[in-house]
Amino acid sequence: MSKRKERRAAREQREQARLELLALQDDLRSAYAAFQHTADPALTEAAILEIGALQSRYGRSLQTLKALYG
Numbered sequence: 297m298s299k300r301k302e303r304r305a306a307r308e309q310r311e312q313a314r315l316e317l318l319a320l321q322d323d324l325r326s327a328y329a330a331f332q333h334t335a336d337p338a339l340t341e342a343a344i345l346e347i348g349a350l351q352s353r354y355g356r357s358l359q360t361l362k363a364l365y366g
Contacts, residue, residue, distance in 0.1 A: 306364070313361040320354045 297305075327350055331343035 310361070310364045313357065313364055317354070317357045317361055320350060320357055324350045324354060 324347065327343055327346045331340065331347060334340055334343065
């Protein structure tokens with residue numbers, strides 16, 4: 297693979313990781329909003345679990361993005 301193609305592929309990987317991170321930020325905002333605006337204990341628990349899962353995914357996505365730039 298040529299250097300130009302390698303740089304382009306790396307740039308595309310970083311952009312894809314960045315977009316994934318932004319999408320996860322939006323998902324987290326939505327999950328926090330759902331948590332704050334519900335009174336039903338079952339929905340509150342579901343929101344807490346969703347927030348935890350999204351935080352884990354966000355952390356892993358951030359590590360991936362840092363590795364791509366590092």
